[in-house]
Amino acid sequence: MINLDIIAKELNIKKDKSEKDVEWYRRVVYSAVGRMALATLWNENDKGEISVRRLKSTTYELLKAYESMVPGINSTSNYGEHTDRLCDSILSTMENAGFFYHRAEYYRIAKTKHIKMGKVKLCRGIYATESCYMSGLGAYTKATNADENDESFSNSFEKPQFVLQKLIESVSWRECDFEKEKVEYLKMEEPFEKGYWTGQPNFQFQYSLARTKKCETFLQTYYLVRKTSEGMEVAELPTWVSEDRNYTLLSTGLLQYYKQMPPVIIKHGEEIAKIEIEYRLHPDVENLMLAYSWPERYDGENRPFSRIIPKSLSGTFKKILVDTGYNVREDF
Known part of the structure; x- marks a missing residue:
């Protein structure tokens, strides 16, 4: 040893x-x-x-x-x-x-x-x-006092609500003509344990997401959905949204805007801290978090949402999460 x-x-x-x-x-x-x-x-x-x-x-x-x-x-x-x-x-x-x-x-x-x-x-x-x-x-x-700030690994972390707002302002809306059995809608309220998508839209919120089901198309198409006085309108989103889980940038923005995002919980130990994430992070933040943490299990069955970091880095990652719009709760 x-x-x-x-x-x-x-x-x-x-x-x-x-x-x-x-x-x-x-x-x-x-x-x-x-x-x-x-x-x-x-x-x-x-x-x-x-x-x-x-x-x-x-x-x-x-x-x-x-x-x-x-x-x-x-x-x-x-x-x-x-x-x-x-x-x-x-x-x-x-x-x-x-x-x-x-x-x-x-x-x-x-x-x-x-x-x-x-x-x-x-x-x-x-x-x-x-x-x-x-x-x-x-x-x-x-770090030392002589060190200068440098650009981040991905130049900067985009704030989900900012990206969402820019899309809302720029997309072309049309009347919804979905075939019910071919699409699914983003779940906008907890619980999320059984998945993030559902068969019915939630009209409690003006904006949401929809996507074609995997069984219907090889490449899923994503849509912004908005409730109007006459029913529902949709706007097809660009293909980057469907790549590499980029849709989570928008789902995060929506849940943050409507205050439905579960908090990230940091539990402090003596030398380590455990980070419990109940809703999947968007790619830039999640990739960095996964790289700078240890899984609780190593056999492929663990959720990527419960990770271990040195206690000395907990403040760093709390700042990253807060700066990108996540609510962080700490347990000591």
Whole structure:
């Protein structure tokens, strides 16, 4: 176990008093594999580039090596029985967060950026030899007074209500002519545990979303819906809305505007904080959150809405959530 203790210290991954040793070691291995996967891009050549197949193979081998070193992390089917799935999850999470990108069968490391956010700097595209701390799969360091603010990973987080309002002002409305059995409507009120869509529109709210059902079309079409004195009007939305869960930018804006969005709950421990998210975040924020956190389970069955971060980063992520319109509740 001594090797993982040393790695944990180097990466500043502290054990919470509520954690069992094996739970802590799983977090350490998860982060260590992510850090070594990034280092592999630089080790392959000076362009920070590696074939997709090679990086997947290397990441899988790293996971298997740690499993043999610490057999206890295989218990409860968290690592060992799902290594392939965990490997794919690690790489897709890092790619979605912009740590590297996929181009012509190769992964290439992203341009180096350091973003100062309060007392820390979030790091992207760092060299293999650069010292850093890890939160989940994301690298960060302590900020100093000399550090300047830098642009964010995606230049900026768009505020959902702003995007929603611009669409409302720019779309072309027409009388609703939906075939009832071919469309579904955004749920505008809790509970959301059984899904975010329903078969009937909610006329309590003036604006909402609708979309064609998956079984009806290969690519779902999304619509803004508005209630009028004469019934209901719809406006077809551009295709970007249906790509990569971008519709959640609008669903979030709607629920925030009508004050129906469930709060994000941050539960503070001694060294870690658990973030519980009852409504899926829109892509920019969710991708960053997933990259800089640990899952509670690693076997693919966990919801991406319950995550673990170092307590030292809780203020940073609270600010990101609040700045993009989410209501955050903290439990100490």
